[in-house]
Amino acid sequence: MAAIDGLPPLRDVIATHGIAARKALGQNFLLDLNLTAKIARAAGDLSGSDVFEVGPGPGGLTRGLLAEGARRVLAVEKDPRCLPALAEIAVAYPGRLEVLNADALEVDPRDHLTTPIRIVANLPYNVGTELLTRWLTPPTWPPVWDSLTLMFQKEVAERIVAKPGSKAYGRLAILAQWLTDARIVMTLPPEAFTPAPKVHSAVVHLTALPQPRYPADAKVLNRIVAAGFNQRRKMLRASLKGVALEIEAKLLSLGIAPTARAEEISLEDYCRLARLIAAT
Numbered sequence: 001m002a003a004i005d006g007l008p009p010l011r012d013v014i015a016t017h018g019i020a021a022r023k024a025l026g027q028n029f030l031l032d033l034n035l036t037a038k039i040a041r042a043a044g045d046l047s048g049s050d051v052f053e054v055g056p057g058p059g060g061l062t063r064g065l066l067a068e069g070a071r072r073v074l075a076v077e078k079d080p081r082c083l084p085a086l087a088e089i090a091v092a093y094p095g096r097l098e099v100l101n102a103d104a105l106e107v108d109p110r111d112h113l114t115t116p117i118r119i120v121a122n123l124p125y126n127v128g129t130e131l132l133t134r135w136l137t138p139p140t141w142p143p144v145w146d147s148l149t150l151m152f153q154k155e156v157a158e159r160i161v162a163k164p165g166s167k168a169y170g171r172l173a174i175l176a177q178w179l180t181d182a183r184i185v186m187t188l189p190p191e192a193f194t195p196a197p198k199v200h201s202a203v204v205h206l207t208a209l210p211q212p213r214y215p216a217d218a219k220v221l222n223r224i225v226a227a228g229f230n231q232r233r234k235m236l237r238a239s240l241k242g243v244a245l246e247i248e249a250k251l252l253s254l255g256i257a258p259t260a261r262a263e264e265i266s267l268e269d270y271c272r273l274a275r276l277i278a279a280t
C-alpha cells in the first residue's frame with residue numbers, strides 16, 4: 001500500500017538502499033509509519049516549530065515529523081548508507097528537510113534552525129543518556145529547545161520520571177524534573193522495531209520550564225546529588241560529609257533527617273539544601 005507521502009514503504013527503502021541494521025550504531029528501526037506519526041504527534045503541534053532529529057536512519061520518524069506538519073526538520077545521521085533514502089524524503093518535502101551526515105554530539109542545532117525548536121528522536125541507546133544530559137545542562141536556562149520527545153529503553157525512561165522512594169530515582173530524575181515537566185507518553189514492545197532489541201522501549205516527552213522548578217545553583221545541586229547517589233546506601237550525614245561543613249546540623253535545620261538516604265529526599269529538599277550550602 002502506498003504511504004501518504006507517496007514514498008515507498010520502509011521495508012522497500014531498506015532493501016533498495018542496502019541499509020541492513022548495524023548493532024554498533026544502535027540501529028533498531030521503526031518501519032510502521034502509523035507508529036512514527038503517533039510519535040511525531042506526541043511531540044505536540046509541530047506546525048510552528050523547527051525539529052532537530054537525531055539518527056533518522058531510513059527516515060520513518062522523519063517522514064512522520066514532516067507529514068505531521070513540522071516547519072523544517074534537521075536530521076543528523078552518522079551512517080552514510082542512509083543518505084540516499086533521506087534525500088528522497090527531502091525531494092518529497094521541498095525546502096523542509098536538511099540532512100547532515102555527522103555525529104549528533106558535534107552538531108549545534110542553532111547553526112541550522114530557528115526557534116521555536118523541538119527535539120524528537122528514536123535515539124541510539126548508546127548515546128541517548130549522554131545527549132539528554134547535554135540537552136539538560138546548557139550554559140544558560142531556558143535552553144534553545146522547547147521540548148524533547150525521545151525514545152529510550154524503558155528502564156532509562158523510568159529513571160527520568162522516577163519519584164522519591166523508588167529504585168529508579170536518582171541523578172537523572174532530579175536533573176530532568178528540576179528543569180522540565182517529564183512524562184512517559186508511550187511504551188513499545190521489542191517487536192515494534194526491526195531488528196527487535198532485547199528490551200522494551202518508551203517515549204518520554206519533556207517540556208522545558210521557563211526557569212528551574214525551585215531556585216538553586218546548578219553546580220551546588222549537582223555536587224550534592226552526585227555525592228548522595230554515589231553512595232546511595234549510606235545515610236546523608238555520611239554521604240554528604242565532604243560536600244559542606246556541619247552537614248548534620250544543616251540537614252536538621254531544614255527538617256531533613258540526617259539518617260535518611262539519598263533516594264528518600266524530594267527535589268524541593270535538595271534545592272533547599274543547595275541554597276543553604278551556597279549561602280554559608
Ligand code: SAM
Binds near residue numbers: 027031055057102121
Ligand atoms: N530514527 C530511525 C527509526 O526510528 O527507525 C532510526 C533509529 S535507530 C534506533 C538510531 C539511529 O541513530 C541509527 O540510524 C544510527 O545510525 C544513528 N546514530 C547512531 N549514533 C549516532 C550519532 N552519534 N549521531 C547521529 N546518528 C547516530
